[in-house]
Structure formats: structure tokens, C-alpha cells
Amino acid sequence: MRTRERIDEIFEEIVGIRRELHANPELSQQEVKTSQIISEFLTKYEINHETGIAGHGVVAMIKGKGKAVEGQRFFTIGIRADMDALPIDEKMDVPFKSKKKGIMHACGHDIHTAVLLGTAKILKEMEDTIPGNIKLFFEPAEETIGGAKQMIEAGCLMNPTVDAVIGLHITPEVEAGMVQFRRGKMNAASTEFEITVEGIACHGAHPENGVDTIVAASSLVCMLQTIVTRNLAPTNPGVITVGQIHGGNKNNVIAKETVISGIIRALDNGARNFMKKRVKEIVENVACGLGAKAKVQFTDSYPALVNNDELGDILEAAAEKILSKEKICFLQEPSLGADDFSYFSEAVKAIYFNIGCLDKNEITHQALHSELLNPNEECIRTGMLMEVFGVLELFQQMK
Ligand SMILES: [Zn+2]
Ligand SMILES: [Zn+2]
Numbered sequence: 001m002r003t004r005e006r007i008d009e010i011f012e013e014i015v016g017i018r019r020e021l022h023a024n025p026e027l028s029q030q031e032v033k034t035s036q037i038i039s040e041f042l043t044k045y046e047i048n049h050e051t052g053i054a055g056h057g058v059v060a061m062i063k064g065k066g067k068a069v070e071g072q073r074f075f076t077i078g079i080r081a082d083m084d085a086l087p088i089d090e091k092m093d094v095p096f097k098s099k100k101k102g103i104m105h106a107c108g109h110d111i112h113t114a115v116l117l118g119t120a121k122i123l124k125e126m127e128d129t130i131p132g133n134i135k136l137f138f139e140p141a142e143e144t145i146g147g148a149k150q151m152i153e154a155g156c157l158m159n160p161t162v163d164a165v166i167g168l169h170i171t172p173e174v175e176a177g178m179v180q181f182r183r184g185k186m187n188a189a190s191t192e193f194e195i196t197v198e199g200i201a202c203h204g205a206h207p208e209n210g211v212d213t214i215v216a217a218s219s220l221v222c223m224l225q226t227i228v229t230r231n232l233a234p235t236n237p238g239v240i241t242v243g244q245i246h247g248g249n250k251n252n253v254i255a256k257e258t259v260i261s262g263i264i265r266a267l268d269n270g271a272r273n274f275m276k277k278r279v280k281e282i283v284e285n286v287a288c289g290l291g292a293k294a295k296v297q298f299t300d301s302y303p304a305l306v307n308n309d310e311l312g313d314i315l316e317a318a319a320e321k322i323l324s325k326e327k328i329c330f331l332q333e334p335s336l337g338a339d340d341f342s343y344f345s346e347a348v349k350a351i352y353f354n355i356g357c358l359d360k361n362e363i364t365h366q367a368l369h370s371e372l373l374n375p376n377e378e379c380i381r382t383g384m385l386m387e388v389f390g391v392l393e394l395f396q397q398m399k
Contacts, residue, residue, distance in 0.1 A: 004322070006122055007384045014384065015377050017041065018114035019096035025085030025103045025110070028141035031056040034083045034113065038138050041117050047124050049136075054150035056083070058138040062123050064130030069396055076133040077391050078157070078165040080344060081116035082109045082142035091371040092364070106373045108170035108357065113138060115168070115383035122388050132395040135162055139340075146302055148343040157347055164311055164398060165344040166390055167352050168383055172366035174329060174356030176376035179319050179386055181353050182331035183312055187305035188239075188265040189272040190338040191298050195220065195283050197247075198293040201256035213258035214247050216292040220260060221245065223286050227278045232266075238275055239265040239336050265336045268304050305342035310399065311351040315386070318393035322385050355382045 017037070026034050035056040042049045042060050049060035068074040090097055090104040098104045105111075120136050137156055141147035156162075174180050197217050202210030221242050232238045240262065247258025264279065266272040280296055287294030319328050331354065344350045357366075357375035364372045 003122065003126070003388060004385070006125065007118070007381060007388065010118055010121060011381055014114050014118035014380055017117055018110050018377065018380060021110035021113055022105050023096045023099050025098050025100055025105045027087060027103060028084040028144035029055050031083045031140045035138070038083075038113065038117065042120065045121050045124055047120055053156065054140060054147055054154050056140045057147060057151050059151070059156050060120060060136040060138070062120065062127055062130070062134045062136070064132045064134070065127055066129045066131040069131050072131070072395070072398070074132055075163045075395060075398055076135060076160045077394055078135040078137055078162045078344070079116055079119060079387055079391065080137040080139055080148070080165055080167040080341060081112040082139045082147070083113050084109055084141055084143050086143060086369060088369065088371050092374045094374060104371065106369050106371065107143065108368065108373070108375055109142065111170050111357070111375060111380060111383065112168065115380055115387060118380070118384045119387040122384065123391070130392075130395070133160055134391060142340050146340040146343060148340040152343055152347055162348055164308070164394060165348055165350040166311070166315070166387070167341045167344065167350070168386065169339065169352065169354050170357040170375055170379055171354040172358050172368065172373065172375065174354065175358045175360060176356050176378040177382055178327045178329055178356035179323060179353060179382060180329050180331050180356060181312060181316055182334065183307060183309060185267045185304060185306050185334045186331070186352055187334065187339045187342060188267055188336040189269050189304040189342075190301040191264045191272055191276060192261065192301060193264060193279060193296055193298050194259060194261040195294055195296045197258045197260070197287055199254070199256055199291070202254050204252035204254055207254060210254040211291045212254045213292055214255045216287050216290045216294070217245060217247060217258040217260050219290065220283060220286055220294070223282050224279060227275055227282070231278050232271065232275070236271055237267055237336065238271055239263070240275065240279070265338070266304070267334055267336070272304070302338040302340045303342045303346050305339055305345050305352060307345065307351045308349040311349055311394065314393050314397045315351055315353065315390045317397070318389045319386060322389045323382065353386070355379045355386065
């Protein structure tokens with residue numbers, strides 16, 4: 001198959017790009033050089049693109065010049081790769097180790113970006129026969145403010161209207177060369193909360209003269225857990241974590257104010273809203289019962305990520321053809337982690353899948369967001385195969 005050979009031919013070049021990105025990681029909203037590397041590559045291969053989208057994002061477009069498949073519309077499919085790195089000090093001693101102390105591509109976004117550049121190059125070479133358009137989304141700030149949301153707000157799903165979006169993430173849980181799918185719910189919806197409890201300060205030896213916000217806050221921390229154990233059905237997963245509690249500044253003084261903050265996670269947006277409602281009720285009523293006043297502020301983060309079944313069927317079929325059935329596995333449980341690809345899956349039909357990056361011979365512990373992450377670069381080949389053949393299969397099969 002000619003396309004597969006082309007992917008093999010450009011493999012080294014794309015590994016080189018990945019290493020350049022890896023050595024020059026940039027934090028969320030600071031992806032200046034990354035954006036430049038992307039733009040230079042796209043310019044070199046005459047791929048139309050716009051920079052400066054939602055900060056340092058890049059949107060590229062390959063207009064297929066083939067005829068739509070019989071009985072099909074002329075679809076536009078988006079492929080997304082995230083670009084940003086993390087505030088982590090790399091500990092692996094690789095030749096392309098991060099040149100920036102305290103910043104590392106520890107979530108594989110260097111690989112995602114390189115894979116999409118390789119995919120762009122291959123699809124551009126095929127544009128005369130491609131029966132649809134492909135939009136390439138190089139997305140900034142996945143790790144912090146949800147660059148996907150801002151790219152959508154900047155109009156990346158319009159002109160032409162995007163019919164479906166695909167995206168991939170590396171996983172060190174699975175061996176390189178494999179692809180991992182998940183049907184339906186894949187990642188959680190996330191909301192942050194901050195609760196302020198107000199009371200009355202007084203001497204610690206005379207609690208009868210005050211209202212103790214530390215006691216009220218301690219009750220709240222325990223009561224909040226009843227939302228998960230008593231209000232959500234046991235079959236409906238949710239998490240409430242209090243990550244911070246700050247109150248008081250002297251051992252013998254009753255604290256006037258205590259602030260509690262944390263996160264809510266749920267696997268669908270309805271459950272998240274229900275949990276927020278219960279948090280508010282508990283906060284106000286428990287505090288009131290203890291004579292204190294409390295208010296809660298929510299900041300919604302990413303929505304739940306739900307994969308589209310039709311796209312799942314088509315990509316699985318593509319993976320079977322191009323990689324073989326033995327190279328396909330399934331994520332058994334959804335994750336309560338969050339990924340902002342969910343903004344795409346909320347807006348259009350979309351599918352997110354994982355590519356294995358585990359090296360059997362690597363002895364250090366491999367995990368995303370770990371200072372020791374060292375993906376087997378073979379996953380770059382799998383990524384390009386899946387994106388290129390996945391998109392081509394979608395043009396054939398999508399309804
Ligand atoms: Zn990450
Ligand atoms: Zn990531």
C-alpha cells in the first residue's frame with residue numbers, strides 16, 4: 001500500500017520534529033516557538049494555515065479535490081492535536097531532553113503535534129483524490145484553560161462546517177504499536193469549587209462567645225462526601241475532593257473565616273450539575289445549623305468526553321485493516337480525569353482514542369505527567385496510520 005510506505009518514509013523526519021518539540025517545551029498559553037515550528041512545517045509543504053488562533057493555536061486546511069464518495073456528502077473532518085507542556089523537571093536522560101529547566105512534555109503533546117504534522121504532509125500529497133476536506137487543529141493550553149473551547153469560539157468548526165472531529169492521546173498503559181478505543185463515556189466533567197465559611201472570632205478558651213469556622217468547615221468536608229455515597233446512585237461514578245483548607249492563624253483564637261476548595265468530577269454533565277446543586281444545599285444548610293454563614297463559588301472546567309459510536313465503528317474497522325485485530329484493545333473503564341477534547345465531542349460527533357507508547361524494555365515507571373515519561377517513538381507511526389487511514393475511512397463510511 002503506497003500510503004503506508006509513505007508513512008514509513010517520512011517516519012524519521014516526523015520523529016525529528018517530535019524531538020525538536022520535546023527539547024523546546026512551552027507551557028500553556030506560551031506556545032510561541034511550538035506554533036512557529038508547526039507553521040514552518042506547514043509552509044514548507046504548502047499547506048494553508050492560520051496562526052494566532054485562540055492564543056498560539058494553528059488551524060490548517062487541506063481541501064480535497066476528489067469527488068465525494070457515491071451517496072455521500074462532501075464532508076469536512078477535523079483532526080486535533082494539543083501543543084502545550086507541563087511545569088515538570090524532566091529526569092530522563094535522553095539526547096533530546098528538555099532544554100528548559102522545570103518544563104517538560106510529560107503528557108505527550110509533542111508526539112500528538114508531530115503525528116498531526118506527519119498526517120498533514122501525507123494527506124496534502126493525496127489531496128487530488130481525497131473526497132472531502134480536512135481541517136487540522138493545533139490546540140494550545142489543553143492543560144490549563146481549555147484551548148479547545150477557545151478554538152471553537154474562534155470559529156474553527158465553521159467555514160466550512162466541520163462534520164466530525166477525531167483526536168488521539170498517547171498512553172503508557174499500552175504497548176507501542178497498539179491502539180486503544182473506548183465506547184461512550186471516556187473522561188469526566190470537571191468543576192472547581194471554593195467555599196468561604198464566615199463565623200465570629202473570639203478567644204479559644206471561650207468558644208461560647210464566637211462561631212467556629214474550623215469546626216463548621218470540618219463538618220462540611222465530611223458532609224460533602226455524602227453526595228457521592230448517599231445522593232448519587234452507586235452505579236453512577238462521581239468524585240468530590242477537597243484539596244485545600246485554610247483557616248485561622250493562632251492556636252488560641254477561634255478562626256473567623258475558613259476557605260475550603262476542591263473539585264467535583266462526574267461522567268456526565270447532568271450528574272455534575274446535580275452534584276453542584278447538592279454542594280450548595282449542604283454548604284448553606286450545614287453552616288447555618290452551626291451558626292455560621294457560608295457561600296460557594298463554582299468554576300466549571302471541561303465537560304464530559306463522550307465518544308460517538310458511529311465514528312467508533314468506522315475507526316475500529318480502519319484499525320483492523322491497517323494494524324490488525326491483535327493490535328486493538330479497549331479501555332475497560334472510563335477515567336475521572338478530564339481532557340478538553342470534550343469541547344469538540346460536545347459540539348460535533350467526535351472520537352478520542354489512545355495510542356500505546358509503552359516500551360517493553362523501559363524499566364522506569366511510565367505514567368503521564370511523570371518526570372520519567374519516555375514514550376516509545378514507534379507510537380508516532382501508529383498515530384499517523386490511524387489518523388490518515390481513519391480519516392479516509394470516515395470519508396467512505398460516515399453517514
Ligand atoms: Zn496532561
Ligand atoms: Zn495530555
